[in-house]
Amino acid sequence: MIYLLLSILSSTAIFVVFKLIKKYDIDTLQVIVVNYFTAFTCGALLYSGNIQPSEIIESDWFVAAIGLGFLFITIFNVMALTAQKNGLSVASVASKMSVIIPIVFGIYVFNESASLQKITGIVLALFAVYLTSLKKKDHTVLTKSIYLPIILFLGSGVIDTSINYFAPSDNIPLFSATIFAMAALIGLVIVGINLLKTKRRFKLKSLPAGITLGIVNYGSIHFLLMALRAENTESSTLFTINHIAILALSTLIGLLLFKEDISQKNWIGIILALISILLVTLA
Template identity: 75%
Template sequence: MIYLLISILSSTAIFVVFKLFKKYEINILQGIVVNYFTASTLGFLLYKGSISPTEIIASGWFIPAIALGFLFIAIFNVLGLTAQKNGLSVASVASKMSVIIPVIFGIIVFNESIGAQKIIGIILALIAVYLTAVKPKENVVLTQSIYLPILLFLGSGIIDTSINYFAPDDKIALFSSTIFTMAAIIGTTLLIGKRIKSKIKFNFKSIPLGIALGLVNYCSIHFLLMALRLENTESSTLFTINHIAILALSTLTGLILFKEKIFKMNWVGIILALISIALVTLA
């Protein structure tokens, strides 16, 4: 479980870094691009084998990795648009509810176990996502641009499912780096386009926090894949624990570090999250 714990802590750290982006007025796209270059470099440095571009291109996972690079950038933009049009609560719920996609995929495709206790745990987890993420005083508009949260839900679920399905057991670092490299190239292209269109200059303040984001971002994916590759582990169980633990821990981190207000329903969600983790784990 150490790999899963590191992944959860790294994903929670992503939330903290994004908060610092806002505090120090860092251009998000610029920071994201620096993050992808950092994550890509880290993966290549950690890979212990020889790196051959020809072999990478010829591998069966190269095309899926390229597609995932596109998805990383696309879903990031959809997340931002969803938060703007529908509210942060809707964006958070849509992205976290997407855990049901890799869970169902694992049960159907990998023939993973399913029983009453596990089903109850997953249902409680989905309820916990909603209760933990929603803020009663936030002006949430579900009917406006309803396609955005739907796209966010599907895209986030497809990313999680595809990373697990296509990642080669012996080349996790290389696979992850290829995804991040593609995302970095696309992000750089977008930055150049914005520079030409609106004359926005690159702010070097984006580099330190972008690097920090890249380090924890890479770890969140790398160690999740490591956990998924351990013997006698089921993706439906790990994805449920991972998503719910991140949401609960991020909420508590917001309370402790950034003095964010947590409502009664959010506390109920956190408690349900812990119960669901226990049920799914023990199942």
């Protein structure tokens, strides 16, 4: 379970970096682009062979990697818009609830087990997502721009499912690097247009933040794929544990490091998250 643990820690670190970006008023879009270039570099460095562009283009997963790169940066922007128009809680619930898509895919397409204990754990996990995501000061408006949380839900679920389905077992670093390279190129175009329109300059403080984010972002994908490929655990189980553990750990870090308010419902959500992890793991 070491790969799964590293994926959870890496994904939780993403939450911490984003908090620090907001605290120190660093340009988020610039950080995101640097992050994708850094993540691409990590994948390229971890790849043991010589990178041949022709081999990448001819691979079975190249088209999927292009699509995923586009989805990565598109869904990030949709998440930002959802938070702005519908509230942080709606954005959080929509993105985290999307775990049901790869879970159902694993059960029906990969014929994974669906015992009563496992299904109970998954249902409790969804309740945990909702309760843990509720914030006291967040004024959610679900009916306003309802298409945004729907797109966020579907897009996040498709990303998780596609990464699991298309990733080659013997070439995870190069597959991941290609996805991040595509996202970086698209992001570079967006940042370039943004800089021309606003006449703002690229800020040097975006570099260390982007590099840090890129390292942990790559780790979150790389270690999750390693867990899905290397460990004798079903994808529906791994995705449930991964998402719920990240949610619970991020909430606790928000309390301890950033002095965030945690309501009674949030605590109930954390408890349900722990129960759901035990149920799904032991199933």
